[in-house]
Amino acid sequence: MELVSAIDFEKSGGLVTAIAVDDASGDVLMVGWMNREAVLRTLETGEVVYWSRSRKALWRKGETSGFVQRVRSVHLDCDGDALLLRVEQVGGAACHTGHRSCFFRRSEGGRWVEEGEPLFDPEEVYGR
């Protein structure tokens, strides 16, 4: 597949960085990893599939929560080792903490401070 052959999976041992951006707001939601199969499944299904480094398994985003990411457009960086996906984030929140973005901590005065309120209660969505 021409799209996939331009992607450089070698630099990170078979993986590429995948940044998910909210297509409506342009905000970065999260960053994950994809192997070749995750990229292919994402392109085929139109919903984002990552590679979980901790679980060493394909991970369809939202498979537990229902909060899938619908692909609006796919972008590749200059050296081919990172993808950027503009997505519709179902449920509005990408982070397992319930925050809209995983990047909800901001440096301020030498400390990390949390910004924004969670949109859902993780215990309700994922159970205990």
Place this chain on the structure above:
Amino acid sequence: MELVSAIDFEKSGGLVTAIAVDDASGDVLMVGWMNREAVLRTLETGEVVYWSRSRKALWRKGETSGFVQRVRSVHLDCDGDALLLRVEQVGGAACHTGHRSCFFRRSEGGRWVEEGEPLFDPEEVYGR
């Protein structure tokens, strides 16, 4: 340093993912890597310093081109292994190709198509 101690450098062998976002437009400019020293220098100097995996060296963005990235704010993701930096991109273009963003290729009809025009001529900036 409290900021750095919350960062998880272990998952990627001493490195964290670092996403640079244009503070004015909110657009993702590039993604790079930082080791602990790169993070410290970035925080101390207010200009972004990456770790170059290919050169295995610290890399002050713009050290050759002059197109440095001035840090406006720093954000950490939920599991602490990725940073997002909102920056002022001096010169307007982050990519060594002259494009504003390194993600200037978009998937369309099974091919990568280039978007936008380069803002500078790489040969003029970097020499031949």
